[in-house]
């Protein structure tokens with residue numbers, strides 16, 4: 557039976573990068589996550605994520621944490637900052653891009669950094685994420701939509717899509 561909850565006091569400050577990524581992937585997944593309905597902790601993807609996180613620590617990749625910001629690496633380049641995220645796969649490109657854009661948005665907004673670029677690296681593939689005015693405007697809109705979604709008492713209906721096969725919530729949905 558699906559647990560129902562109401563998060564009427566949910567606001568933008570409670571939004572984190574994972575929630576943005578889930579929203580870009582599946583609105584139902586975002587709702588379940590925001591309402592703290594735990595995904596299957598034995599899921600292969602979650603276990604792999606934990607292993608990768610431990611490997612990064614051993615290699616001492618820089619971890620930067622500020623408020624709800626958490627990404628793999630930030631460096632100062634000529635004229636701008638560069639945020640880098642490492643992914644085990646690029647099966648969810650849109651989600652990964654929106655999550656990184658969200659971190660860029662917070663850096664610009666909270667730390668008043670002028671120009672912040674992003675890079676997602678998965679093996680030999682590299683995807684650039686730019687802080688263009690249009691991208692940031694789109695993100696602002698998504699943040700408003702997330703608040704609206706999470707404030708509703710029930711999740712959107714499950715609709716099967718290819719990404720469901722790799723989703724830790726599939727047992728809740730199907």
Ligand code: SF4
Pocket residue numbers: 581582583584585713714715716717719720723724725726727729
């Ligand atoms: S299994 Fe599919 S519908 Fe359910 S939360 Fe995951 S991606 Fe969304």
